[in-house]
Amino acid sequence: MALGPHVTLRRTTQPRFIPLHPNLVHFSELLSKLEHVPARVDEIRRNRHSFLIYHAPSHSDLQALFGVLYAKLSGKHQRDLCLSLIERTEDRDVLVAYIHKTDKAVLVNAGIGLNLSDDVWVNRAMKLSTTPADCKADVVATMTALCKCSKSSMTTMLYDEHDKYVTLEYVDEATRELSDDQLRSLEFIIQQASSKNMTGFSLAFHRGKVQLKERRFARQSVEDNIHLITKKNAALHLQAMSEFRPEWSALPMEVFDRSLVGGHQGPLTIGDFFADKRLYSQTSLLIGGTSRYGKTELLKAQFFLLSLRLRGKDPVLGFVQTVDKLKVVQDHLSRGSCLLLDDIDPSDREQLIHSSHGIWKSLLAVASPADVRGRNSDASIASGVPRGITTNLESADEWISSITVKEVDQLAIRSRLCFVNVRERLWVRDEPPANSVRILQPVMTSTDAEAAMEAMLMR
Incomplete structure (x- = not known):
């Protein structure tokens, strides 16, 4: 086995690499056991006290030389060669890798195993x-x-x-x-x-x-943060799209700002909202209808998928049920993140302490930063965060009129919305799927739990 052409031999008083251990079996004794001695290796044998190997960063030639010697030695000499080279050269990592690849048992016997x-x-x-x-x-x-x-x-x-x-x-x-x-x-x-x-x-x-x-x-x-859905906890919060009927994407959708629908043929659907960047970048999706039909779960899955498309490997979906809770997610919602406000009724003043046409106009405008008044401190949502809202109300006008009765403000809010009304179940089955991850699994039987409690009380 010959060394590569870029390997050179030089005489030096300050070698780059530390010489082999002096107690190692002499090169002359090792090389004499080889049947075919390449010319350069023979030169090393003759001048072993003066010459050192100088090689390129690839280390391939050092491995080649080591391989020639290693293959011809007995077990004991292999062990000595391993220990000496690893302890005395700066290329111990290359040699360890070579030994590990060719004969892992020798490496373990030498006390340099990669397992135990x-x-x-x-x-x-x-x-x-x-x-x-x-x-x-x-x-x-x-x-x-x-x-x-x-x-x-x-x-x-x-x-x-x-x-x-x-x-x-x-x-x-x-x-x-x-x-x-x-x-x-x-x-x-x-x-x-x-x-x-x-x-x-x-x-x-x-x-x-x-x-x-x-x-x-x-x-x-x-x-x-329990109000954020990320790839780490997605399995706890999201349903697979296979759990929804394929027809979900064909649900009719009202778009009140007609300047955004140029190029679409026929009625628009909820599937168009998630497919058209003009819609999710400039309007918020309001979806209404009867409870337990799967509105929230569908939007959670779809907005998480949208964030995955916009951000790549680091999707983030903020999920809140009051406007005031925006304060706990605001720092984590950057451009490409998504936000879902679940079961929001603007007329519920017990839940929404601060709810006005100004707040909702700001919150529904996806293209601009939103400042929202809250208890004790305000919340701010960055621009470029697509948003969805679920409600039990069945029309956009009913939802908007619960915010304000002023026609000019209603028009401003309506232009920021796309509305979908769900009139039938979205699930494939008649009942919502039972997510096994969400079901609490006991780790003790009732008898064991009672015994453990008795032991606690006896202390």
Whole structure:
């Protein structure tokens, strides 16, 4: 096996790579066992005390040389070669990967396994001075989780100097699936190494850990908000579209601003609202009808899908049942997010303490920022947030007249609306589907629960 043409041999007093361990079996003894010795390898054998390998960043030639030696050695010599190369060269991650690929058993026997001995391997790969026993018991689980959720192998991330590993976005993406405890374990591991020895991922993590924690906190505040539907909790709040009758998209829809419907042939439908960006970007969808027909569930699913189309991998749907609750979602609704106000009757002054034609004109105008008065403090909704409203009232005029009797204000509100009246069930079946995720599952029997309560009371 010959080395590549870009490999050069040079005499140097300050070698780039640390020489092999002096107690390792001599190159001459190793190479003498090879049947075919390439010319350059033979040159290394003759001048082993003066020449060192100098190779390109791809490491392919170092792997090739190592492969030639490794394949011809017995088990004991293989183990010695593994340990010596890994401990004495800066390319230990490349060699560990090669050994792992060719003969994992040798790696495990050498005490550098990638399964049960992850902690040993991590300490060697990162040049840590601490012993594995000093690390927490969950270090192995942490690093295993990092391997699974990252786009690259851990060794490459920890050592590689590629630009993509030194961005905060990459570090955030690579550690997103780790729990807070696992992230603290990872921080503990990295802190054991000197910052001057850090490169790539470990250096970026070390420098950006404060900003990383801020990002995680902001993301967690979204996921913990019960008034927000995201990809994390979508399974708890949304019904699959297969649960709705296919005819839902053909429900007739009134569009009061006729300047927005140019190009449409025939009557418009609710399906046109979600398909035409002119409609969802400039008007709000009001859907009325009898309760338990599936209005809310349909709009939740459709507005979540719309946010997914507008934002890509990070959809957000705000779901509130009072105008005042807009304060708890306003910070998380940016352009491309969607908002659903459920079961809103503007004439219900017990629920809507502040409800006026000015508030609703502002709230229904999707293309402009909305300022809404609330208890103690106001709420603001960004522009570019498509909005839907459900109500039990069966006509747009009835809903608008509950806000104001002034004709000029009614016209202004009507121009901001599209209206759909649901007169029959939207579900495929006669009854609403039972979402198994929403059904509370007991973890104890009644007898066990009573016994547990008795034990609590006896303390």
